[in-house]
Amino acid sequence: MISSISSNHIIIAPIGSVIKDSILTQLAEFIYDRCGLECRIEARVEIPDTCHNKIRGQYDSKEILKYLISHSHPKSLKFIGITELDLFVPILKYVYGLSQINGQFAVISLHRLYPGFYNDPPNPNLFFSRIQKTTLHELGHAFGLTHCREKKCVMYSSIRIADTDMKESSFCSTCFELFKWHRENAK
Amino acid sequence: MNKKTRILIVDDETAIRESLKDWLLEDGYTIDLASCGEDAVAMAEKKNWDIILLDLKMPGMDGLETMEKLKEARPETEILMMTAFATIDTAVKAIKQGAFDYLVKPFDPDEVDMQIKKIVNHKQLVMENILLRQQLEEKSRYDEIIGRSDAMQEIFDLISRVAPTDSTVLITGESGTGKELVAQAIHGNSRRCYMPFIAVNCGALPDSLLESELFGYEKGAFTGAEYTKKGRFELADKGTLFLDEIGDISLKTQVDLLRVLQQREFRRLGGQDLINVDVRILAATNRNLQNAIKEKRFRDDLYYRLNVISIHIPPLRDRKEDIELLSEAFIRRYCIEMNKEERKITPNAKKLLQDYSWPGNVRELENIIERALVIGRGDKITEEDLPFSKKTAPLPPLPKSLKLMEKVHIERVLSENDWNISRSAQDLGVDRQTLYNKIEKYHIKKED
Ligand SMILES: [Zn+2]
Ligand SMILES: [Zn+2]
Numbered sequence: 001m002i003s004s005i006s007s008n009h010i011i012i013a014p015i016g017s018v019i020k021d022s023i024l025t026q027l028a029e030f031i032y033d034r035c036g037l038e039c040r041i042e043a044r045v046e047i048p049d050t051c052h053n054k055i056r057g058q059y060d061s062k063e064i065l066k067y068l069i070s071h072s073h074p075k076s077l078k079f080i081g082i083t084e085l086d087l088f089v090p091i092l093k094y095v096y097g098l099s100q101i102n103g104q105f106a107v108i109s110l111h112r113l114y115p116g117f118y119n120d121p122p123n124p125n126l127f128f129s130r131i132q133k134t135t136l137h138e139l140g141h142a143f144g145l146t147h148c149r150e151k152k153c154v155m156y157s158s159i160r161i162a163d164t165d166m167k168e169s170s171f172c173s174t175c176f177e178l179f180k181w182h183r184e185n186a187k
Numbered sequence: 188m189n190k191k192t193r194i195l196i197v198d199d200e201t202a203i204r205e206s207l208k209d210w211l212l213e214d215g216y217t218i219d220l221a222s223c224g225e226d227a228v229a230m231a232e233k234k235n236w237d238i239i240l241l242d243l244k245m246p247g248m249d250g251l252e253t254m255e256k257l258k259e260a261r262p263e264t265e266i267l268m269m270t271a272f273a274t275i276d277t278a279v280k281a282i283k284q285g286a287f288d289y290l291v292k293p294f295d296p297d298e299v300d301m302q303i304k305k306i307v308n309h310k311q312l313v314m315e316n317i318l319l320r321q322q323l324e325e326k327s328r329y330d331e332i333i334g335r336s337d338a339m340q341e342i343f344d345l346i347s348r349v350a351p352t353d354s355t356v357l358i359t360g361e362s363g364t365g366k367e368l369v370a371q372a373i374h375g376n377s378r379r380c381y382m383p384f385i386a387v388n389c390g391a392l393p394d395s396l397l398e399s400e401l402f403g404y405e406k407g408a409f410t411g412a413e414y415t416k417k418g419r420f421e422l423a424d425k426g427t428l429f430l431d432e433i434g435d436i437s438l439k440t441q442v443d444l445l446r447v448l449q450q451r452e453f454r455r456l457g458g459q460d461l462i463n464v465d466v467r468i469l470a471a472t473n474r475n476l477q478n479a480i481k482e483k484r485f486r487d488d489l490y491y492r493l494n495v496i497s498i499h500i501p502p503l504r505d506r507k508e509d510i511e512l513l514s515e516a517f518i519r520r521y522c523i524e525m526n527k528e529e530r531k532i533t534p535n536a537k538k539l540l541q542d543y544s545w546p547g548n549v550r551e552l553e554n555i556i557e558r559a560l561v562i563g564r565g566d567k568i569t570e571e572d573l574p575f576s577k578k579t580a581p582l583p584p585l586p587k588s589l590k591l592m593e594k595v596h597i598e599r600v601l602s603e604n605d606w607n608i609s610r611s612a613q614d615l616g617v618d619r620q621t622l623y624n625k626i627e628k629y630h631i632k633k634e635d
Contacts, residue, residue, distance in 0.1 A: 090206045091203050093296065141213055
C-alpha cells in the first residue's frame with residue numbers, strides 16, 4: 001500500500017459484475033467535479049466464492065474489501081469498487097456500501113439503488129443521483145470522514161433510501177473543509 | 188480526544204463484533220470490544236461506556252448474567268441485548284431485568300440506529316439539564332486575579348493592554364491557574380463589559396452536543412430537536428465568548444469554529460439562514476497545542492486564528508511569592524461569606540503553604556483555605572487545619588528505585604515517630620541495629 005500513496009488519483013472498477021460504461025464514466029466526471037480528483041476506470045475485478053453467503057443470498061462486503069486489500073495493489077489514492085451484487089455485513093441485513101475508514105478501499109452496491117427495488121417505476125436520473133451520493137459518501141469515509149448531522153449533507157448517514165434521496169450530492173461546507181484537510185494529510 | 192459516545196460490543200462471534208464496530212465507527216462513536224461476558228465485566232472495572240451492545244447467547248457467562256454484573260458495576264450504562272430469533276423470550280426477560288431494549292440479529296439498520304440515537308438523545312437531554320442548572324448556579328461573583336510576582340504583574344499589564352481591543356486571545360496554563368478569571372478580566376475591562384460573557388467548557392461536552400451548544404439548532408434538525416434553540420454564539424452577540432478547553436474539540440468542530448472566526452457568520456444546525464454575530468473570542472487550554480498540531484489533532488489555521496495574542500499563566504509553584512497574598516484574599520472572602528471573624532495564618536502553617544507543590548494551583552489553594560476555615564476552631568489557621576500538616580502530609584511522588592523507596596519510607600516513619608528509634612524500628616519491623624545501619628547507609632539525617 002505504501003507505494004500507492006504517492007499517486008493522486010482514484011480508481012473506479014466494477015466488482016464481480018458488469019457495470020455499464022456510461023455509469024462509470026459519468027461517475028468519474030462527477031467525482032472530479034466534486035473532489036477535484038482525477039478518476040481512472042479499470043477492468044472488472046472478479047471476487048472469490050468465499051464472499052458469497054448462500055444462506056443470505058448476499059455478498060459479504062467486508063470479505064470483498066479484505067479480498068481487494070490482499071489481491072490488488074493499485075497505485076492510486078483510493079479504489080472504489082462498483083457492484084450489482086447485494087451487499088451485507090454480518091450484523092446488518094444489508095449495506096449500500098462499505099469502506100475502510102481512512103483506508104484505501106471502498107465498495108458500493110447498485111442493487112438497492114434501483115427504483116425498481118422499491119417497486120417504483122424506472123427513473124434513470126434518480127438512480128444515477130443515488131449512485132453519485134452513495135459513492136461520494138463512501139469516498140468520504142475512505143478519506144476519514146464520519147457521519148454528518150446535516151440532513152442535506154452527503155455524509156448524512158443513509159439508513160433508508162429516503163435518507164439518500166433527501167440529501168444533496170455534495171459535502172456540506174464543514175465536511176468539504178474536513179475532506180480537504182484529510183486529503184492534504186493523506187498525501 | 189473529545190467526549191464521544193462510548194460503546195462496548197460484547198459478542199463471541201468475531202465477524203459480528205467487527206462488522207458492528209465498523210458500522211458504528213462511521214457515526215464517530217468510540218468502540219471497545221469484548222469477546223465474552225467475563226472480559227466485559229473485568230473491563231467494566233476500569234472503563235465506562237454510554238451503551239453496551241450485549242449478545243444474549245455466549246459460551247461461559249451468558250448475556251443475562253453478564254448484564255447483571257455490568258449493571259452492578261455501571262448502573263448508568265444502558266444495555267441493548269442482541270439476540271437471534273430463537274431466544275427472544277429471554278430477551279424480553281432481559282428487558283424486565285433492566286436492559287434498555289433488544290435487537291434481533293442480523294439488525295435492521297433502521298432499528299439499531301434508532302435505538303442508539305434514543306439512548307444518546309436521552310443522555311444528552313440529561314446533560315443539557317445539568318448544563319442549564321450550572322448556568323443558573325454560576326456565581327456572578329467577579330473574582331480578582333491576585334499576584335505580586337513579576338509573572339502576574341506582566342499578565343495584568345497584558346490584560347489591560349489587550350482588553351480594549353477586539354483581539355482574540357489564547358490563554359494557556361495548567362488547570363486551576365485561573366484561565367477563566369483572566370478571560371473575565373479581559374471582558375470586564377473591554378467596551379463589551381455590559382454585554383454578556385458566555386463561557387463554554389468544550390472539553391466537558393460530547394461532540395454533537397458541543398455543536399448544538401455553540402451554534403444552536405432549528406426545530407426538527409435531528410431526532411429530539413423539538414424546539415429551536417439559540418447557540419452560545421448567538422447568546423454572546425455583542426459580548427465575549429469564552430471557549431475553555433479548546434484543545435479538546437474535534438476536527439469537525441474546529442472547521443465550524445474556523446469558519447465563524449473567519450466570516451463572523453454561521454447557520455444553526457438544520458437552519459438555512461446565515462446568522463451574523465459580533466462576538467469576541469477568548470479561548471483557553473491546558474494542553475500543548477503545538478504538539479496537537481504536530482499530531483494532526485489540531486488545525487494550525489485555527490491555532491493561528493486563536494493565538495493572535497497569547498497569555499500564559501504560570502503554575503502556582505513557579506510564583507510562590509503570590510501564595511501569601513492569595514491566601515489572605517481567600518480568607519477575607521470566605522470569612523465574609525461565612526460571617527466569621529477574619530483569621531490570620533500561623534507562621535508554621537504559612538511555611539507549609541509555601542512549601543507545598545500545588546498541583547491543583549490557585550483553585551486548590553482556594554479549596555484548602557475554605558476547608559481550613561470550615562474545620563478550624565481557633566482564631567488562627569494552624570498546621571492542623573491544613574490537609575498536608577505533618578501527620579497527613581501528602582507523600583512526595585514515589586521514587587522508582589527500590590533503594591530510594593526504602594530510604595524515603597524510613598525517613599517518613601522516623602519523622603512520624605519524632606526520631607524515636609525503638610518505636611520506628613518496631614513500625615518498620617526490624618531491630619534497632621538494622622535501623623541504625625540503614626540510617627547510616629542512606630545518610631538519613633534529622634531535619635530542622
Ligand atoms: Zn456512512
Ligand atoms: Zn456534512
